[in-house]
Amino acid sequence: MKYLFRNAMVITMNSEMEILENCDVVVKDDRIVYVGKAKPENAEHSKVIDCTRKLLMPGLINGHTHVPMTLLRNYADDKELQTWLFDYIFPAEEKLEGRDVYYGSLLGIMEMLASGTTCFIDMYFFMDDIAEAVEKSGIRAHLSRGVSTNDRGSDFSDHKGLNESIEFYKKWNGVACGRITGAFGPHAIYTCSPEFLKAVRNAAEKLGAPIHVHLDETRTEHEDSLRNFGKTPAKHLYDLGLFDLKTIAAHCVWVTPDDIALLREKDVTVAHNPGSNLKLASGIAPVPEMIEAGVNVILGTDGASSNNNLNMFEEINLAALIQKGVKLDPLLVNAQEALKMATVNGGKALGRKDLGSIKPGNKADLILLDLDKPHMNPLNKPCSALAYSAQAADVCLTMVDGRILYRDGEFKTIDQEKVYYQIQKICRRILN
Ligand SMILES: [Zn+2]
Incomplete structure (x- = not known):
């Protein structure tokens, strides 16, 4: 699977702590293969995720x-x-x-x-x-x-x-x-x-x-x-x-x-x-x-x-x-x-140079945050916003190993209702 994250603000967390605006990120299978401003080639073959007013960072x-x-x-x-x-x-x-x-x-x-x-x-x-x-x-x-x-x-x-x-x-x-x-x-x-x-x-x-x-x-x-x-x-x-x-x-x-x-x-x-x-x-x-x-x-x-x-x-x-x-x-x-x-x-x-930052060759473990929130405006310094104003609920997409596992409130691999039902049953038994 190939994904194109288009037009994102990217907090790379690389050694220079680069922050890239209007940036494209391409994920192929489990890896990030491209991070940059220019439109990547073969973009038309990718699943495109519009990241306007969104912030992309490592998971x-x-x-x-x-x-x-x-x-x-x-x-x-x-x-x-x-x-x-x-x-x-x-x-x-x-x-x-x-x-x-x-x-x-x-x-x-x-x-x-x-x-x-x-x-x-x-x-x-x-x-x-x-x-x-x-x-x-x-x-x-x-x-x-x-x-x-x-x-x-x-x-x-x-x-x-x-x-x-x-x-x-x-x-x-x-x-x-x-x-x-x-x-x-x-x-x-x-x-x-x-x-x-x-x-x-x-x-x-x-x-x-x-x-x-x-x-x-x-x-x-x-x-x-x-x-x-x-x-x-x-x-x-x-x-x-x-x-x-x-x-x-x-x-x-x-x-x-x-x-x-x-x-x-x-x-x-x-x-x-x-x-x-x-x-x-x-x-x-x-x-x-x-x-x-x-x-x-x-x-x-x-x-x-x-x-x-x-x-x-x-x-x-x-x-x-x-x-x-x-x-x-x-x-x-x-x-x-x-x-x-x-x-x-x-x-x-974890001894993993390919986790924890956004760069080509790294594992595609990344998240998107929605910036269209009152508390994220004005954004000014993105790192400050993430440490001091961001809320967990701003996360709108979570990808691990190149797979989207969570998007806009929906879990792609877990049956949410079934888990809640089982948890209630378990808690009735163990907490009495
Ligand atoms: Zn502990």
């Missing part, structure tokens, strides 16, 4: 989430973290079955497609069901089976989660034309013993798989680590050799300057989740310090039960605002930096 990459947690949205809010987890979330999750996770994932994917996300980085369980939802919907995802145990043994060859992780990686990595990639997901240092973390690391290394882990999310985690291990959570993982593998570390709210140097040294990507960190009162990550040190920072929503949505435009906005507010410095995390975190830095985190 957003949600750097950390637990997509089926849409099922627990608006269920337990305004609670202490421990109460929230142990009295509400874990008991509800105990009742989950594979098909629940499948429909919860489809719901989350619908929400992401409708708000401009084309790829998400996830950690959960019943991963086969999430992968199936990804395959069916057409979105792109980086998936890891979350695993944990505080057992201090040395042999974890019978550990159910770890064995599932290995099987999952072998079965799904590179599947769905490469839209699904796999990782190993040791949950966190407070849910995984050092011996288990090492076992997960070694299993991942054997398969050449990357790591996705929660790190230094709360002050309690940080202080417990100092007490139990005599070092910070980041130094703990560093010493265990986890960072020798390609790693995405979610949160990093309480990292020290020394930790930031370790993250930089090992090229660890940090997934910043400002909405979730605020809602759970975890704190505010030292993002400007990490950017300054050269750490690759990406943006995530975290699960919908601690956010309570999967709207990346909200995270872009929060990421740009909260540092200014708490540090009393309006120059921190400017609009362009916040947009990079949601696009091109996400591509970097």
Whole structure:
């Protein structure tokens, strides 16, 4: 299939941060093949999408989430973290079955497609069901089976989660034309013993798989680590050799300057989740310090039960605002930096130069925003408009791998009514 996006304003997110006006973009099969002002040849053979008064940009990459947690949205809010987890979330999750996770994932994917996300980085369980939802919907995802145990043994060859992780990686990595990639997901240092973390690391290394882990999310985690291990959570993982593998570390709210140097040294990507960190009162990550040190920072929503949505435009906005507010410095995390975190830095985190920007040869993962909205007028500086005025509902088209998955309120690959019906049924069962 060949598409011609005609006459768009294009936010390329390339290294020069070029913004092109009255621009044509041609997509052939799964790739962008042309970006430029001149009318491309053979245009008459393409499906033409008129982009007058529309903005075209790379699809957003949600750097950390637990997509089926849409099922627990608006269920337990305004609670202490421990109460929230142990009295509400874990008991509800105990009742989950594979098909629940499948429909919860489809719901989350619908929400992401409708708000401009084309790829998400996830950690959960019943991963086969999430992968199936990804395959069916057409979105792109980086998936890891979350695993944990505080057992201090040395042999974890019978550990159910770890064995599932290995099987999952072998079965799904590179599947769905490469839209699904796999990782190993040791949950966190407070849910995984050092011996288990090492076992997960070694299993991942054997398969050449990357790591996705929660790190230094709360002050309690940080202080417990100092007490139990005599070092910070980041130094703990560093010493265990986890960072020798390609790693995405979610949160990093309480990292020290020394930790930031370790993250930089090992090229660890940090997934910043400002909405979730605020809602759970975890704190505010030292993002400007990490950017300054050269750490690759990406943006995530975290699960919908601690956010309570999967709207990346909200995270872009929060990421740009909260540092200014708490540090009393309006120059921190400017609009362009916040947009990079949601696009091109996400591509970097996945080791993909062909994701996160609009240029010939890249994957055709892109979105269109309608500029005919009062809050987008006057547009003036497009990057500012995207970080400070844009709303998720401005997204009118979402394309992944050269396929249009969402357009003008309509999902092309997902039966919306069926998903809503199933979700109601599931929630009646698990939330009682
Ligand atoms: Zn998380």
